[in-house]
Amino acid sequence: MLPFAVLDTSVLILLCTDQVDQSEKEVEAQHRREATRDWIEHLAPRVRFAVPTPAVAELSRPKTAAAFLEELARAVGRFRVLPLTRSAAEVAAKMAAQRIAARPTGAERGAVKYDTLIAAIAHDVGARYVVTDDRRDYGSPLRAVSSPVEIVVASTPPPGQQMNLIEMPKRKK
Amino acid sequence: MAKVRRDTSSWPGLEVAIEGAGLSPDDISARLLAGLLEAAVSLFERVAEERGRKVEPPRLVAVTTGSAAYALRSPDPEAGPVFDAIEEYVEARGVGASSTIRQGIDRLHKAGKGVGSIRLARYEGKMRATKVVHVAPPLQLEPAIFEEAQELFGVVVAVDAGQRKGASVKIRLDDGATQDFDADLGLAQRAARLFTRPVRVLVTYTVAGDSPSEGRIEELDSWESVEEFREQPLVAFDAVRALARDEKIRASDWLDELFDEED
Numbered sequence: 496m497l498p499f500a501v502l503d504t505s506v507l508i509l510l511c512t513d514q515v516d517q518s519e520k521e522v523e524a525q526h527r528r529e530a531t532r533d534w535i536e537h538l539a540p541r542v543r544f545a546v547p548t549p550a551v552a553e554l555s556r557p558k559t560a561a562a563f564l565e566e567l568a569r570a571v572g573r574f575r576v577l578p579l580t581r582s583a584a585e586v587a588a589k590m591a592a593q594r595i596a597a598r599p600t601g602a603e604r605g606a607v608k609y610d611t612l613i614a615a616i617a618h619d620v621g622a623r624y625v626v627t628d629d630r631r632d633y634g635s636p637l638r639a640v641s642s643p644v645e646i647v648v649a650s651t652p653p654p655g656q657q658m659n660l661i662e663m664p665k666r667k668k
Numbered sequence: 669m670a671k672v673r674r675d676t677s678s679w680p681g682l683e684v685a686i687e688g689a690g691l692s693p694d695d696i697s698a699r700l701l702a703g704l705l706e707a708a709v710s711l712f713e714r715v716a717e718e719r720g721r722k723v724e725p726p727r728l729v730a731v732t733t734g735s736a737a738y739a740l741r742s743p744d745p746e747a748g749p750v751f752d753a754i755e756e757y758v759e760a761r762g763v764g765a766s767s768t769i770r771q772g773i774d775r776l777h778k779a780g781k782g783v784g785s786i787r788l789a790r791y792e793g794k795m796r797a798t799k800v801v802h803v804a805p806p807l808q809l810e811p812a813i814f815e816e817a818q819e820l821f822g823v824v825v826a827v828d829a830g831q832r833k834g835a836s837v838k839i840r841l842d843d844g845a846t847q848d849f850d851a852d853l854g855l856a857q858r859a860a861r862l863f864t865r866p867v868r869v870l871v872t873y874t875v876a877g878d879s880p881s882e883g884r885i886e887e888l889d890s891w892e893s894v895e896e897f898r899e900q901p902l903v904a905f906d907a908v909r910a911l912a913r914d915e916k917i918r919a920s921d922w923l924d925e926l927f928d929e930e931d
Contacts, residue, residue, distance in 0.1 A: 520920035
């Protein structure tokens with residue numbers, strides 16, 4: 496049985512859209528999209544793609560046309576949708592414990608972030624990869640449980656395709 | 669030349685005593701004493717192992733006449749926290765301890781059976797601490813019982829509707845295992861219609877401790893699309909991309925929103 500590669504929200508956004516204009520941001524997004532699509536094709540023969548439920552929650556935008564969201568749900572549903580099970584929730588708690596414990600006394604209540612939930616699901620199902628656009632911190636939660644899950648940065652070209660490397664402008668966070 | 673007696677009073681230790689009116693060491697049979705010391709040292713080793721420490725085991729360094737009390741001390745300074753933990757576990761009657769340690773406490777409790785109850789006291793230097801802990805059997809812990817739902821994927825390989833209580837559906841799961849699930853008749857009939865086809869099932873288990881009960885199918889649907897898109901996953905997004913173009917959905921803005929929320 497092929498291992499899972501868990502797609503995060505940023506990757507799904509890139510896969511379900513196209514470049515709509517020539518603005519700097521859209522051109523940059525298109526570079527990321529092309530690299531992401533290359534990664535998906537590169538990984539396809541050796542993994543099963545899966546979408547964690549927190550990513551499904553994040554994809555929902557109240558201002559977006561209902562027909563688009565419906566079609567998006569259909570597209571995502573063609574992959575394995577991985578729920579946040581009890582055991583995954585326990586993993587998430589372990590991953591978040593260190594960060595929450597490090598909060599200063601009296602600070603606002605720390606929430607378990609989406610990236611922690613996604614990393615916990617990936618770890619809990621024994622996924623091989625988390626595929627991400629690299630603006631999220633999956634490293635810290637995965638390290639907290641000594642997870643073997645590897646992080647694939649989909650905005651860089653896959654192995655053997657470095658010739659296509661495009662110098663991308665550093666974006667503001 | 670006579671051997672100079674070592675001063676063991678600085679070694680961490682624990683007094684293990686059999687409590688009973690007028691008991692003294694000569695009332696205790698050798699067999700009972702051996703059982704008591706074995707149980708005490710075994711509990712020490714279990715606690716030390718759980719703490720991930722290799723600690724020099726305790727030795728019998730003194731016998732208190734007039735009360736059947738035995739002084740166990742270890743030359744290893746690391747033994748101190750182990751004795752502390754033993755005292756805490758015994759005082760809490762094994763609550764929060766592993767099953768191995770709970771068994772060790774039970775064994776120590778039974779070691780004085782028929783003669784007297786077992787009590788423990790730490791040593792503070794030469795002197796025995798005033799705090800005494802009696803060894804009682806560990807409290808029986810009832811495991812929490814809860815229901816857990818799981819989404820599973822596989823192929824229906826058998827349906828047995830001839831059971832007194834509902835029916836059962838056998839599914840070969842996509843991890844290779846085959847499992848039977850209870851199901852009501854309607855779901856079993858649907859499973860029969862999907863015989864040898866891929867399905868998605870929502871199963872609930874009653875979990876008590878670490879052992880789940882046999883699962884019960886709550887939902888069962890056909891799930892054929894996986895193979896179609898497995899080799900060409902990008903095709904799965906074609907229709908939604910067309911709609912995104914029509915709606916002029918800007919991924920760059922969407923990603924910014926996403927990460928702004930996360931921050």
